[in-house]
Amino acid sequence: MIKIIVTLIHIVNLVTIFYMVFKEKRSANSIVAWSLVLYIAPLVGFVIFLLIGRKLNKNNMFGIKQMEYETYKTYLEQNKISNHLEHINKNNKDIIESIEKMSYSPYKEKNNIDLFTDSKDFFDELLHSLSLAQKSINIEFYIFKNDEIGMKILKLLEKKAREGIAVRLLYDSVGSRALNRKVLKEFIDAGGMIGEFFPSWLKIINLNMNFRNHRKIVVIDNKIGFVGGFNIGDEYLGKSHKFGYWRDTHIKFKGDAVKDLNLRFLADWKYATKENIDLENALMKTIDFNEEGNDAIQIVSSGPNLSDTFEIKFGYLKMIQKAKKYIYIQSPYLIIDNSISDSLKLAALSGVDVKIMIPGKGDHPFVFWANIFYAGDLLESGVKVYHYDKNAFLHAKTVVIDDQICSIGTANMDTRSFELNFEVNAFIYSNEISRKQKSAFENDLLKSEELTLERYNNRSKIVKLKEGISKLFSSIL
Structure with a gap:
């Protein structure tokens, strides 16, 4: 038998x-x-x-894409890049156009961006902005914990719902296991709406757990948007003994691109809840912005698809290929394929200053040692790699080039983010924000240790063994 x-x-x-x-x-x-x-x-x-x-099975893929198309098509045409070519900086036209041709990612110029690299500053601003909401709050996080900061935000959302504000909370079934109807009961009773991405009848076992909604989105009154690397939980405030200080990057912005971030949320919401959303009321009405900025943004989404068009990955590749002076990358994970690796090597060999910063300690052992392997492969070409403070954890997902373009969002520099997770990034065309991101990177260098080629070549046999095993399974991490 x-x-x-x-x-x-x-x-x-x-x-x-x-x-x-x-x-x-x-x-x-x-x-x-x-x-x-x-x-x-x-x-x-x-x-x-x-x-x-x-x-991901074809039915799910087609279902998600069809939902997105139905959501987007109502005002897709009026935002095409061809409608405002004369306003675009010619130096960036190639990357803007290539990104837009891949998916719905319109170029919006009149935005005002605030950059957050400290968790206390971020959460203080998030709570303040939520407290001022007058009409709607759309909030989506991969991880939303029912700890101190999580309950503080949930109570605030409950309060706003009781005031008659439309509050939608969307969370990932795997990342937010702690959320359930018992935890959310008072929020729901107050009129709050919830959606769960790829739910499972068993919390422990989820056959879609490989496909995670890794997005972190907040849109308030269709006027204020937040996107970046922070999730909701005490560890992101540096309260975890395991991780210590949490170094991340998030943006808050006002302006034309808020509509597009809201549309991203609403497409996810519609797929998860099947709610028939009145888009004209949610998006089409003219918004009277109190202030307009000069920062241009493309909101770029990506996820598993049948065509293997990975929008954020291709956007990263285009940035790497465009750079003439420098490329600064921060990512907690560095598990890259040949296209990214070769592009970084070629940039460094061409005289571009390529610096990559990864954590000094890992959240997953296999991933940490895979990081080391892929980092080591880049060193001989002149790419510089740095380990961030070992008493902290680097979680930022940023790329900045030449004081011109930067990308800030949810996508790591790894295969999972590129091909399996549902991600969203803001590609920002702004000298000011790019310089601020560059400055943040340079400040982080003061807390970092360089992984030199000499150090890498002198690593122990045990480290080589760990790297080898991690490399072998890196494509499924």
Whole structure:
């Protein structure tokens, strides 16, 4: 009997491997890694594959894309770049146009941006802005914890809902496991609306857990937008002994691009809740901005799709290729494919100052050692890599080039963010904000230690072993 069961498991695993090879768009590295997992641990490996290895099925993909199209089409045409080509900086026309052609990412010029790199400053501003809401609050986070800061924000949302303000809270089923109807009961009773992205009937087991809504979006009254790396939880305020000080980057902005961030939220909301949203009321009415800025923004979304068009990744690639003077990157994860790696190497070999900052300690051991491997591969080409303060955790997801363009958002510099997670970034065309991001990076360098080629080449055999194992499974991390 046992032999029959074992044989059946091996047959199922073999069929799974053939399915990956012939039916799915999947990299060779991913196929090899999963085949190894299925071979080493046939039963456990198959269960893990079901949980975190499957590609998103076509029905889900088409469902999400169809929802987005129906949401976007109402005013897609009037925001096309061709309608305002004369206003665009010619130096940036290529990247703006290429991003817009990939997806709905209109270029909006009249924005005013505030940059936040400290968690206390960010949460103070978020709470203040939420308290001033008059009509609507749309809030979406990958992680929303029911700890001190989480409950403080939830109570404020509950208060605003009782005042008659339309409050929508969307959270990811995997990232926000602590949220449930018991925790949210008072908020719901107050008139607050909730949505759960890819919910599961079991909190522990979720067959869609590999596809996470990693977005962090707040839109208030369709006038104020927040997007960036912070989630909602005490650890993001530096209260975790494991992580220490939390270094992240977030923006608050007012202006024309707030509509596009709100549209991103509403597309996610519509998919998760099936609510028939009155877009004319939510988006189309003219907004009287008290102030207009000079910062231009494209809100760029990405997620798993059948065409393998990964918008944020392609945007990063275009930035790397455009840079003439410097490229400064911050990311907690550095698990990159050949396209990103080769572009960074070529930029460095061409005389561009390429600096990448990653955490000095990891939140996941395999990811940390995979970071080291991919960082080490870049060093010989002249790319400089730095480990941020070991008593803190670097979680910022930023790219800035040449004091001209920067990207701030939710997407890490890794394959998961590029191909599996649902992400959103603000691509910002502003000399002032780019310089501020550059200055923040340079201040962080004072707390960082460079990973030199000499140090990397002298690493111990144990470290090399950890790197090798992590590299082997890096495509499925």
